[in-house]
Amino acid sequence: MDKRRLMLGNEAIAQGLAEYGCQIATSYPGTPASEILSSVAKLKNKNDLSMHVQWAINEKVAFEIAYAGSMSGLKSAVSMKQVGLNVASDPLMSAAYMGCKGGFLVISADDPGPHSSQTEQDSRMMAMIAKIPVLDPDSPEQARQMIDYGFKLSERFEIPVMIRPVTRVCHTRQDIEPGMICTNPKTPDFEKNPARWAATPKFRFQLHKELEKKLEAISQFPDTEPICRNPETKSKTAVVASGVSGAHCLEIMKESGLFNSISLFTVVQPYPLHQSFITNILSDYEKILVIEETMPVIEMQLADRNKVMGKMTGHTPRVGELLPENVEQIIFEFAGKKYEAESFKPVPGRRPTLCAGCPHRASFFAIKKAARKGIYTSDIGCYTLGLNLKAVDTVLCMGAAISQAAGFYHSYKDEKKRPDIVATMGDSTFFHAGVAALIDAVVQDVRFVLVILDNRTTAMTGNQPTPDSGFGACGEKLNKVDISSLVKGCGVKFVEEGDPYDTRAFTSLMKKAVKYSKETGPAVVISKRPCLLDPAQKKLVQDLPEYEVGDECDGCAYCIDNFECPALILHEEKGGQPSDQADGETDKKASEKKVSIDPVMCSRCGVCVDVCPKKSIREKNQV
Amino acid sequence: MSLPVRQEIVISGLGGQGVLFITRILAQAAILKGYPVFTSETHGMAQRGGAVISHLKVGDFASPLIRPSHADGLISLTPETFAMHSNFLKEKAWAVVNGQKKQSDKVLPEAEAKTCFFTQADVLAQKIENARSTNLVLLGYSLQCLSDRFFCDIDDAKQAVDIILSSRFKMQNTALKAINAGYDASMKENKT
Ligand code: SF4
Ligand code: SF4
Numbered sequence: 001m002d003k004r005r006l007m008l009g010n011e012a013i014a015q016g017l018a019e020y021g022c023q024i025a026t027s028y029p030g031t032p033a034s035e036i037l038s039s040v041a042k043l044k045n046k047n048d049l050s051m052h053v054q055w056a057i058n059e060k061v062a063f064e065i066a067y068a069g070s071m072s073g074l075k076s077a078v079s080m081k082q083v084g085l086n087v088a089s090d091p092l093m094s095a096a097y098m099g100c101k102g103g104f105l106v107i108s109a110d111d112p113g114p115h116s117s118q119t120e121q122d123s124r125m126m127a128m129i130a131k132i133p134v135l136d137p138d139s140p141e142q143a144r145q146m147i148d149y150g151f152k153l154s155e156r157f158e159i160p161v162m163i164r165p166v167t168r169v170c171h172t173r174q175d176i177e178p179g180m181i182c183t184n185p186k187t188p189d190f191e192k193n194p195a196r197w198a199a200t201p202k203f204r205f206q207l208h209k210e211l212e213k214k215l216e217a218i219s220q221f222p223d224t225e226p227i228c229r230n231p232e233t234k235s236k237t238a239v240v241a242s243g244v245s246g247a248h249c250l251e252i253m254k255e256s257g258l259f260n261s262i263s264l265f266t267v268v269q270p271y272p273l274h275q276s277f278i279t280n281i282l283s284d285y286e287k288i289l290v291i292e293e294t295m296p297v298i299e300m301q302l303a304d305r306n307k308v309m310g311k312m313t314g315h316t317p318r319v320g321e322l323l324p325e326n327v328e329q330i331i332f333e334f335a336g337k338k339y340e341a342e343s344f345k346p347v348p349g350r351r352p353t354l355c356a357g358c359p360h361r362a363s364f365f366a367i368k369k370a371a372r373k374g375i376y377t378s379d380i381g382c383y384t385l386g387l388n389l390k391a392v393d394t395v396l397c398m399g400a401a402i403s404q405a406a407g408f409y410h411s412y413k414d415e416k417k418r419p420d421i422v423a424t425m426g427d428s429t430f431f432h433a434g435v436a437a438l439i440d441a442v443v444q445d446v447r448f449v450l451v452i453l454d455n456r457t458t459a460m461t462g463n464q465p466t467p468d469s470g471f472g473a474c475g476e477k478l479n480k481v482d483i484s485s486l487v488k489g490c491g492v493k494f495v496e497e498g499d500p501y502d503t504r505a506f507t508s509l510m511k512k513a514v515k516y517s518k519e520t521g522p523a524v525v526i527s528k529r530p531c532l533l534d535p536a537q538k539k540l541v542q543d544l545p546e547y548e549v550g551d552e553c554d555g556c557a558y559c560i561d562n563f564e565c566p567a568l569i570l571h572e573e574k575g576g577q578p579s580d581q582a583d584g585e586t587d588k589k590a591s592e593k594k595v596s597i598d599p600v601m602c603s604r605c606g607v608c609v610d611v612c613p614k615k616s617i618r619e620k621n622q623v
Numbered sequence: 624m625s626l627p628v629r630q631e632i633v634i635s636g637l638g639g640q641g642v643l644f645i646t647r648i649l650a651q652a653a654i655l656k657g658y659p660v661f662t663s664e665t666h667g668m669a670q671r672g673g674a675v676i677s678h679l680k681v682g683d684f685a686s687p688l689i690r691p692s693h694a695d696g697l698i699s700l701t702p703e704t705f706a707m708h709s710n711f712l713k714e715k716a717w718a719v720v721n722g723q724k725k726q727s728d729k730v731l732p733e734a735e736a737k738t739c740f741f742t743q744a745d746v747l748a749q750k751i752e753n754a755r756s757t758n759l760v761l762l763g764y765s766l767q768c769l770s771d772r773f774f775c776d777i778d779d780a781k782q783a784v785d786i787i788l789s790s791r792f793k794m795q796n797t798a799l800k801a802i803n804a805g806y807d808a809s810m811k812e813n814k815t
Contacts, residue, residue, distance in 0.1 A: 002654065002655075002657065004654050005654075006647065006650050006651050006654055006660070006662075115665070138685075139661075139685075139687070168663060168687055168688065171663065171664045171665075172661060172662065172663045172664075172687040173646075173647070173650055173660070173661070173662040173663075173664070174659075174660065174661055174662075174687075175650075175653070175654050175658075175659055175660050244686070244687070247685040247686045247687070248685075248686040248688070250685040250686070251684055251685040251686040252686075254685075323688060323690075324686050324688050324689075324690045325690045325691055328690065341691065341692065342691070342692060342710075350637065350673055350674055350703065351673060352638065352671040352673035353671060353673075354671065355639075355671065382671065385671060600749075600754040600755070
C-alpha cells in the first residue's frame with residue numbers, strides 16, 4: 001500500500017521531531033512557523049507520547065524552557081518565526097557558548113517576500129552571529145530529514161543547531177512517507193557543572209575558544225556537506241545555491257539544459273561552510289554564482305570577489321523573495337543565454353481586511369469616535385489591519401504599542417495642545433511583550449489609553465491559546481492568568497471591561513477612559529469579544545437576527561469609508577434594488593447608489609446599525 | 624507507456640473562499656494516483672480577505688512554485704483573481720472561472736484563445752443551499768469540462784475528500800454533493 005501522506009512542511013518538521021525522539025517542544029506562534037508546534041501536539045495526542053509540548057508566553061521563554069530540557073540530556077526543540085528569534089536572541093547567544101547535552105534545535109522560519117512579517121531578515125545570519133551551525137532545507141521532506149542530522153550534529157558537538165526553513169518550505173505540501181515515531185523516552189539527567197552552566201566571564205572566554213574549535217570540526221562534518229547535483233557535468237562555471245533557491249535552480253537548469261554545462265552545488269549547511277568545499281570550488285572554477293535568501297551568508301564565506309557573484313556584486317537582488325522566475329533570469333544571464341520571458345504588469349490585488357463582524361473593527365470605530373485626531377499606536381496581529389480604518393498609525397514590533405505611546409507622550413508633554421494617545425494591542429501580544437512596557441508607563445505616569453483587544457486567542461496565526469485561555473497546545477487544562485487583575489497588578493488605577501459589539505456603551509466607555517487619561521493617569525480598557533473564528537463564537541452567531549439596508553440609504557458611503565465591513569457592498573450602478581425605481585424617479589443620482597449586505601459574508605454582529613448616520617440599517621423583518 | 628504526468632495548476636481566489644481546501648483535494652488525488660506532488664499555499668495576513676493563490680505541481684518537480692507562462696491550468700474563484708493570475712498560464716492552457724463571462728471578457732481578452740470556461744458556481748452553490756461551497760462546485764465543474772486535461776478524475780477527487788475529511792461524515796456528504804452539483808452543471812452547460 002502507498003504509505004505516502006500529504007504533509008505541510010511544518011507537519012513534516014513535526015513528524016521529524018516525533019520520529020527522532022524530541023521530548024521537549026516549545027514555541028510562540030508566528031507565521032510561517034505556527035503549524036510546527038500544533039502538529040507536534042497532534043502527534044503527541046495521537047501516539048500518546050511522553051513529551052512536553054507547549055505554547056510559551058514568548059520566544060525567549062520558549063527558548064529557555066527547551067534549552068533546559070537539553071541541559072537535562074533530552075532532545076529538545078524550540079520553533080518560532082524569524083522576528084521571534086530576535087526576542088530569543090539573548091539566550092541564543094549565551095547558549096552557543098555553553099553548548100548543550102541532549103540534541104537542541106532552534107527552528108527559525110524565515111519569510112522572504114515578506115508575506116506575513118515585518119522584516120526579511122535572514123536567520124542564518126543570526127546563526128553566524130551566535131556561531132552555531134545552520135541547516136537550510138529545500139523541501140518538506142528534506143526538512144524532516146534535517147531533524148535527524150540536526151540532532152546528531154547537536155549531540156556530537158554539544159552545540160545548538162539552527163534549522164532555517166523559509167515560507168516556501170513551511171507552507172508547501174509534499175507527499176512524504178512517514179517513518180516510525182520514537183516511543184522510548186530518555187530519563188533526564190542534569191549533571192551539575194557551574195563552570196559551564198553558570199560561567200563567569202573568565203570561563204566564558206574558555207567556552208568561546210571551545211566554540212571556535214567546535215565550528216572548525218563542524219565545517220568538516222561529512223553528513224552536511226554541499227551536494228554536487230551533476231558530477232558528470234565538467235565545467236569551469238558553477239552555481240551554488242541553498243534552500244528553496246537550490247530547488248528552483250535544479251528544476252530550471254534541468255528544464256533548460258544548463259544542467260549539462262554548468263555545475264550545480266546545493267548547500268545543506270550554509271554556516272559554517274565546509275572548508276574543503278571552499279578550497280575546492282575556488283580552485284576548480286573560474287566563475288561562481290551564489291543564489292541564496294535573503295543575505296549573502298554563503299557568498300561572504302567564498303571570499304574571492306573576482307570569481308564569486310551574488311548579492312555583494314549586484315548579480316542577485318538583495319531584497320525580496322527569489323521566485324523561480326527571478327532565479328531563471330539570473331542563471332540565464334550568468335550562462336550568457338538569452339532570457340525570453342514576457343514581463344507582466346502586476347494586477348493590483350485586494351488589500352486584506354478584518355473579517356466581517358470582527359470585534360476589532362467595532363473597537364476601532366469607537367476609539368476613533370472617542371479620540372478624534374489622536375495618535376494611535378498599535379501592534380502585531382490581525383488588528384494591524386485597523387490601518388484600513390485609519391485607526392492605526394504605528395506598528396513596530398511585538399509590544400511596542402505601549403512603549404511608543406509613552407514615547408509620544410513624553411515628546412508632546414510640554415506642548416500646549418497634547419494629542420490624545422490610544423494604544424491598541426491584542427491579548428496574546430500583551431502577554432508576550434506588553435506587561436513590562438505597561439509597568440514602565442505606570443511608573444512614568446504616561447497619559448494614554450491602552451485598549452487590550454481581548455479576543456481570547458492568537459487569531460492571526462491560527463487561534464492558539466493565550467495564558468488566559470485555560471488550556472494548552474494539546475488541549476490539556478491549564479491555569480489561567482486574568483488580564484484585568486494583571487493590569488491592576490501593574491499599578492493601573494483605571495481598568496474597565498466592555499463589549500465592543502455594544503457600540504454605544506463601548507464608545508462612552510472609551511470617552512470616559514480618554515478623559516481619565518487626560519486628567520488623572522494611564523487608563524486601560526479591555527475590549528472583550530471572542531474572535532469570530534473561535535468555534536464557540538461561530539455557534540452563537542447562528543441564532544442572531546439578520547440585518548438589511550432600508551430605503552433610507554442614500555449611498556453616502558459613510559459606512560464603506562469609515563467602517564469597511566466586507567459584507568457591506570456599495571452598488572455604484574442601479575444594481576441595488578431595481579424594483580424601487582418606479583416610486584421615486586425624482587432624484588436620479590441618489591437612486592444610483594445604495595449599500596446592501598452580503599448575507600453569506602455577514603456574521604450578524606449588528607454593529608453597522610449604529611454606524612449608519614441615516615439609520616438605514618436594521619434587523620430584518622422589523623416593522 | 625504514455626509520457627510521465629507533469630502538470631502545473633494554479634488555484635486562486637479571495638481569502639476565506641476555500642482555495643486551500645480544493646488544492647488539498649487535488650494534491651491528495653495525485654497521491655492516490657501514485658504521483659509525486661507539491662503544493663504551495665498562502666497563509667497569514669493575506670488570508671484575511673486578500674487574494675490567495677495555491678500552486679499545484681503533479682509529477683517530477685523540485686521547486687514548489689510555478690513560473691509565469693508555465694501553468695497548464697488555472698482555477699479561479701473570482702474573475703478578479705483570474706485577471707490577477709492569468710499570466711501564469713502558458714500557450715493553449717485552460718482556465719475555469721467562477722463568474723459571468725461578459726464581465727471577464729473585458730478583463731482578459733486573450734483568455735479566449737485558451738480553453739476558458741466561465742460558470743456561476745456561486746449561484747449554484749446557493750441553489751444547493753451551501754453558499755460556502757463555491758470552491759467545490761467549481762472543482763466538480765472543472766473535472767467534467769476538462770476531464771481530458773486533468774491528471775485525475777472526479778472519482779479520485781471524491782476519494783481524496785473521503786481521506787481528508789475522514790470520519791466527519793456530514794462534512795463529507797455536503798462536500799460530495801457540491802462536487803457532484805458542479806460536475807452535473809458542466810454536463811448540461813457544455814454538451815456538444
Ligand atoms: S451586521 Fe453589519 S457590521 Fe456586522 S458583519 Fe453584518 S454587515 Fe458587517
Ligand atoms: S448604509 Fe448608511 S452609511 Fe452606508 S451608504 Fe447607506 S446611508 Fe450611507
